[in-house]
Amino acid sequence: MRLVIARCAVDYSGRLGAHLDPARRLVLVKADGSVLIHADGGSYKPLNWMTPPCELVELEPEPAETEAGVVMIWQVSQLKTDDRLRIQIFEVFHDLETELGTEPGLVKDGVESHLQALLAEQVELVGPGLRLIRREYATAIGPIDLLLRDPSGGTVAVEVKRRGEIDGVEQLTRYVDLLKRDPTLAPVRGVLAAQAIKPQAQVLAQDRGLDCVILDYDAMRGMDDPSLRLF
Amino acid sequence: MRLVIARCAVDYSGRLGAHLDPARRLVLVKADGSVLIHADGGSYKPLNWMTPPCELVELEPEPAETEAGVVMIWQVSQLKTDDRLRIQIFEVFHDLETELGTEPGLVKDGVESHLQALLAEQVELVGPGLRLIRREYATAIGPIDLLLRDPSGGTVAVEVKRRGEIDGVEQLTRYVDLLKRDPTLAPVRGVLAAQAIKPQAQVLAQDRGLDCVILDYDAMRGMDDPSLRLF
DNA sequence: CATTGCATGTCGTCG
DNA sequence: CGACGACGTGCAATG
Numbered sequence: 217m218r219l220v221i222a223r224c225a226v227d228y229s230g231r232l233g234a235h236l237d238p239a240r241r242l243v244l245v246k247a248d249g250s251v252l253i254h255a256d257g258g259s260y261k262p263l264n265w266m267t268p269p270c271e272l273v274e275l276e277p278e279p280a281e282t283e284a285g286v287v288m289i290w291q292v293s294q295l296k297t298d299d300r301l302r303i304q305i306f307e308v309f310h311d312l313e314t315e316l317g318t319e320p321g322l323v324k325d326g327v328e329s330h331l332q333a334l335l336a337e338q339v340e341l342v343g344p345g346l347r348l349i350r351r352e353y354a355t356a357i358g359p360i361d362l363l364l365r366d367p368s369g370g371t372v373a374v375e376v377k378r379r380g381e382i383d384g385v386e387q388l389t390r391y392v393d394l395l396k397r398d399p400t401l402a403p404v405r406g407v408l409a410a411q412a413i414k415p416q417a418q419v420l421a422q423d424r425g426l427d428c429v430i431l432d433y434d435a436m437r438g439m440d441d442p443s444l445r446l447f
Numbered sequence: 448m449r450l451v452i453a454r455c456a457v458d459y460s461g462r463l464g465a466h467l468d469p470a471r472r473l474v475l476v477k478a479d480g481s482v483l484i485h486a487d488g489g490s491y492k493p494l495n496w497m498t499p500p501c502e503l504v505e506l507e508p509e510p511a512e513t514e515a516g517v518v519m520i521w522q523v524s525q526l527k528t529d530d531r532l533r534i535q536i537f538e539v540f541h542d543l544e545t546e547l548g549t550e551p552g553l554v555k556d557g558v559e560s561h562l563q564a565l566l567a568e569q570v571e572l573v574g575p576g577l578r579l580i581r582r583e584y585a586t587a588i589g590p591i592d593l594l595l596r597d598p599s600g601g602t603v604a605v606e607v608k609r610r611g612e613i614d615g616v617e618q619l620t621r622y623v624d625l626l627k628r629d630p631t632l633a634p635v636r637g638v639l640a641a642q643a644i645k646p647q648a649q650v651l652a653q654d655r656g657l658d659c660v661i662l663d664y665d666a667m668r669g670m671d672d673p674s675l676r677l678f
Numbered sequence: 679c680a681t682t683g684c685a686t687g688t689c690g691t692c693g
Numbered sequence: 694c695g696a697c698g699a700c701g702t703g704c705a706a707t708g
Contacts, residue, residue, distance in 0.1 A: 217473060217487045219450055221545050231609070231686045232557035240547045242448060244473075247487040255550040256448045256478040259703065260496040263553050265686080267490040299686070312541060314452050316471045319486040322494050326463035328699065358697070359692090378462075378699085382682095386617050387698085416681085462701045492688060498703080530701070559684070589682070609684090613697085618683090647696075 218245040221310040226253055226264045230299030236263055238306055243290075245272060247316070251292045251301060266292040266301045277304070326433070332361050332376045334436040335409060339364055341436070342374055342407055342429055360391050371401040380413030380428065385420045392426070449476040452541040457484055457495045461530030467494055469537055474521075476503060478547070482523045482532060497523040497532045508535070557664070563592050563607045565667040566640060570595055572667070573605055573638055573660055591622050602632040611644030611659065616651045623657065 220243040226236040236253065241263070244252040249272050252262040275289040285306050292301040332351065339346045345367035353363040353373075362374035373395055375388040385408060392406035406426040408417070413428050421428050451474040457467040467484070472494070475483040480503050483493040506520040516537050523532040563582065570577045576598035584594040584604075593605035604626055606619040616639060623637035637657040639648070644659050652659050 217452075217485075219473070219543075221448075221543075221547075228686070232555055234556070234686075235554045237551040237554075239549070239551050241550075242450070242475075242547070244485070246485075250490060252485075252491050254448075254475070254477075254483075256547040257499075257550060259481065259498040260483050260491075260493050261685095261687085261703065262491050263550070265491040267686085267688085268488075297686095310543060310545060312450075312452075312543065314541060316452075316473070316487040318470070319472075319488060319494070320468040320470050323466045323468075324463055324701095325465070326701095383614070383698095414681090459701075465701080490688065492702090496701085498701090528701095555686095614683090645696075 217247060217314055217316055219312045220308060222308045223306040225304040227302045228264050230297060234264060264301060266294060269295045271295060328376060328378050331431065331433060335376055336362055338436060338439060342372065342409060346372060355394055357390055357394060370403040370405060371395060372405045372407055374407045374409055377410040380408050380410035380417045382417050382420055384408055385417050385424065388426055389424050448478060448545055448547055450543045451539060453539045454537040456535040458533045459495050461528065465495060495532060497525060500526040502526060559607060559609050562662065562664060566607055567593055569667060569670060573603065573640060577603060586622065586625055588621055588625060601634040601636060602626060603636045603638055605638045605640050608641040611639050611641035611648045613648050613651055615639055616648050616655065619657055620655050
């Protein structure tokens with residue numbers, strides 16, 4: 217990893233064009249040749265960047281650029297697309313190269329897949345008497361999170377989301393419309409299960425004849441592991 | 448901006464939990480107190496981070512942590528949510544602080560709004576004889592990019608996207624369904640216009656009775672500015 | 679302030 | 694390798 221603090225100007229061309237006027241910034245070059253241009257603000261997204269796989273070459277400035285004070289040109293090219301980043305460097309204030317070694321990687325907990333796994337073990341939260349047919353039930357238009365058997369003989373398709381929004385209702389609608397055509401499954405009900413569901417999504421779901429279920433992640437986790445129960 | 452290369456471990460807690468085992472990484476602290484943890488890989492997204500507004504405080508390591516080799520704790524807290532980042536620092540290899548000054552900002556060109564503006568001037572690309580009624584035609588469920596008058600008396604609703612995907616078809620479907628209820632506009636056709644349209648989106652659009660138009664941004668820009676024409 | 683729709687989104691997973 | 698959905702999505706424009 218190479219960290220350069222420099223006064224620089226940047227031009228990006230690819231899916232769009234973007235330009236940065238000269239200013240003092242951090243130019244971060246990773247071991248794989250990818251580049252990030254960061255300013256002292258914004259959030260974690262750089263002003264400009266190039267994702268790997270890419271190649272960094274140092275070019276000679278054009279005479280007009282030298283005239284304007286450019287001492288170095290870094291050109292970063294994507295190897296798969298024709299995206300290109302051209303960095304004009306006017307002055308280097310710091311230049312630090314260092315080895316980082318292997319990254320053990322990020323360990324996450326609490327995402328949707330966990331929520332889905334918990335609900336698969338606690339399908340009674342969706343409704344009484346339901347039994348799990350399959351998780352990730354495959355269809356032509358994508359997998360349905362949970363497919364349940366209703367005691368009265370019908371089927372329940374469950375879409376699990378951390379947050380229920382309009383997209384989730386659309387997704388569930390497509391699934392239910394498809395399943396309804398299968399006589400071995402009909403009648404089919406659709407249920408949107410989420411930790412929170414936005415009012416618009418609730419209204420749209422109701423309009424489409426879909427049910428909503430609010431999930432309590434902590435309670436579900438507590439049920440899952442009796443050693444963590446408080447009572 | 449402060450750049451620290453250190454062997455560190457990180458724990459994030461907020462919407463989810465995430466953990467990084469000890470390894471050598473870049474810890475970037477911006478002037479506003481926001482923090483980015485970068486490894487030598489991935490793309491521009493840090494392994495962990497905290498977005499502003501946030502506050503960084505240095506804590507004393509617990510005795511057990513000191514025992515394990517921790518020399519310093521940085522705790523970064525979000526001021527609005529209860530998100531928290533706890534960085535255990537085992538060894539500092541570099542520590543560089545520098546002033547960057549004001550950022551003139553990124554200038555972009557070529558996004559969807561530009562595509563929409565160009566198409567508004569070249570509605571014949573959607574179909575022969577069409578005339579523009581309005582850009583950003585307001586409806587109760589959101590603005591329609593372009594509303595066109597068909598010479599035969601009907602209306603054409605155009606959804607402009609850089610890339611046409613399933614979401615765009617859903618959006619256009621909602622708009623067309625709504626417009627069809629307006630007797631002054633009926634009959635209504637829907638058109639998805641994009642630089643590229645994914646096969647699934649094409650299929651879904653066809654199934655919904657919507658048309659697709661592929662846009663050539665460079666050609667449209669060329670038409671827009673005669674000085675740039677090659678012939 | 680909440681909502682909506684875009685993004686050079688990025689990132690995993692699965693066919 | 695392409696397609697699809699999730700993301701600590703972030704972010705700006707808008708009502």
